[in-house]
Amino acid sequence: MFEKIFGAGDTNSLTMNKPHPDSLLDTGVQGVISRPIDRVDGPLKVSGTATYAAEYQLDGLAHGVLVGSTVGKGRIVSVDADAVLGMPGVIDVVTDFDTFLRNAQQGGETTAPTQGVRDVDYFGEIVAIVLAESFEEARAAAYALPIEYEKKEGQYAFQAHRTEGETPPDSVTPAKFTQGDIDQAMRDAAVTVDVTYVTPSQNSAAMEPHASIAVWNDDALTLYGAYQMPTSDAQQLAKSLGVSDKKVRIIARYIGGGFGSKLGIAPESVAAAVAAKKLGRPVKAVMARGQVFDATVRRSNTEQHMRLATDRNGRLTAIGHDSLTSNLPGEDYFEPVGIGTHLAYAGENRSITHQLVPLNLTLSGSMRAPGEAVGMIGLECAMDELAEKLGMDPIELRRINDPAVDPEKDVPFSSRALTQSLDKGAELFGWNKRNAMPGQRREGEWLIGMGVASAVRGNQLQQSAAGIEIRPDGTATVASAMTDIGTGSYTILAQIASEILGIPLDKITMKLGDTIDPPAAGSGGSWGAASAGSAVYLAAEQARKKLAAAMGVEEAELTLKDGYAIGDNRQVPIGELVGSGIEVTGEIKPGSQEKQTTQASFGCHFAEVGVNAVTGEVRVRRMLGVFAAGRVLNAKTARSQCLGGMTFGIGAALTEDLIHDQRTGKLVNRDLAEYHLPVNADVPQLEVHFIDERDIHANPIHAKGIGELGISGAAPAVVNAIYNACGVRVRDMPITCDKLLAGLPPM
């Protein structure tokens, strides 16, 4: 199937160099696009029959248990495999000091991550894998495996090393950006805010731990993995193992959540592959939960120096967002803290900079909305402080600083519904009931307050391809190396194909998460739906052309609905038009449109919290989000994405905090009892609203990413509500009881 992936004739390729004002999704008559259709993979998931990485049943499977280092910095002197090889069931102990991954790879890279584990750079670095006939036997031997280390001095404490930050190379955002003279603007301003916000390291904590099953067939590797971006992950894996890209296939049909942690390959993949090669049998390596915390990715801690300046009327004259973040020595990924600040508000004089402090802690990398998720805490809380100083409503402050064009590049926004969403949210939430003076509303022991924050998330389009096959029986298959990590890809891609081709959803088979299918960018950066969706759109457009030709009508005269082609006063089953079947491929590429317009999704969050006047406990009582992200492809799955983002924001504001032992670098709270994710009782019935929008500059389906928009601004809405409730301004996340207690008003 789809052998001619990029061949001529059957491939419909589009580079977004021009706006794409018309969309077949607006002219389709199948009536499925945007509708709140149940997930097509839903019955499999609720019945326990969707197959995740660790669940493939293979003959001769050896169980691997990974071994993490017990020093934060050092060198391995010896691994005493002989000490455990005699234990029951043990097959082998495999270490490869050169090939094993020091750390996970960042998403989208096509090279190997830093390799080599003789020198250990962080506590829990995966240094060996123990293989046995059963999981229990492998685990017992892994616990018993003696490894001797020469300990070295490491850098673990951010506070002690914060002055050693350096400017890293530019990434998705410039490391250092300045415009005008912010210092002068601060001196000249009528009103200023100059504060520092701090956020801790966080973990994506997807419910499915990282897992790989590696199977070699001669010199070709198949890896069943839990990966968000199989196409580039396969390239990373091939480079890590020193084999040709063509020799690696990744299968990731169901992924138990990712949130960034599964963008790039993680150490278990290479350990499983190396061990499988050595043993000559399939090897399964599943990370224990603690290992997911130790040895995959963390979101970096941040220190954010915020400076805002306005004239008397609240017009911003300066925005400063200068941040420090951390990463492993030699890694240049930095949390792009200021990425949302570039386009959030007007203001002549700007300084948005990032410095990176090397620390011997788990790799820092992408976690849901890298940049905005934590950067908007600094920006939107500082805006709240500014509004109070100005004596101005926080929504009014945002409204008057909502720029007409990109405040740095003088290009238009492709679409921007910030003020519109704030107005809509204010009305729906009852913002007019908020008392601007903090600490005024009280219900028994509870102090009640409301907060608001804007949501901004940059939009991206990534090169992606998809294939569609239509068979003579009128059924179709849509295939792509795109993934569904819970985002709804299976469903929305089927809806796009169904809408354009008029083939009912139940006649469409979806095939995702396999690198033998057309390459795709996968799930990351909220680009998945727009990128793979556009590829499916283009493939369907190509198939539609063929159907029109077979009908003998102009494309514009062709209607496709319920399995029939209708035109020229004839109605013909689609299957009868495809001969022995047709196969087409669509491919989308980003183009100059992303330079000619600034593309982002916008929205806002409103939160109402109760702060217990006795204990300092915070409860989120209500939360409402309004989101504008181009066309919503499925109201049900899009809403769920927003619920998820908003809840991540509750966690960031109130509970999530990776704590490292400052002497050893050991992560203290490396489990789900001590790293506090929001649970059901922490989350009220959140409200999600959309603004109907089309973005003709983004792609032919006019949709933008939504999964990360929902987290952007969610935490600061909660933080601002806490201040409004009790008058205590906490600038150090998360806001736990101890940080509020001392400042609470008397009972």
Place this chain on the structure above:
Amino acid sequence: MHFTINGQRHEADVDLRTSLLDLCREHLGLTGSKKGCDHGQCGACTMLVNGRRINACLSLAVMHQDDEIVTIEGLGQVGNLHPLQDAFVRHDGYQCGYCTPGQICSAVGMLDEQKKGWPSYVSESLTDSELTDAEISERMSGNICRCAAYPNIVDAIREVAGKGDRQPVLEAAKEIGA
């Protein structure tokens, strides 16, 4: 040893250290129950043993020779879903699906506990609790969902318990003309 799982008798030669969860996942090919933490902290492994919900990762297989064990595969199958499974699909009570089998088994056990009058931390009365949203949320808080489908999970359970149906997604759909 022999085990009765989903009404079927299974023979397995298990290690003393094998958890009930690993018995199902690694020995019997019943991979519907998930391993999220292996420490009883996330609830993804929730099964019903003699009608009560337990974290199967915290229980050794050898303790369950004579027990009636029900996993997600036994509750319902594609084409013949249990009412809660069906409600989870309609209310989108999941995203990635990894915590879902545990959520659903937990909900089955939870509704039975509530019906029997067992109180929870938020119950007003120790003997007679109404199944409010707060009760559902509290009683389901042993099952973590990082995708955070919590509001939808509550909607699904409330509907199946006959305590009222809410369809907030229809409002959201209306806003975009869908």
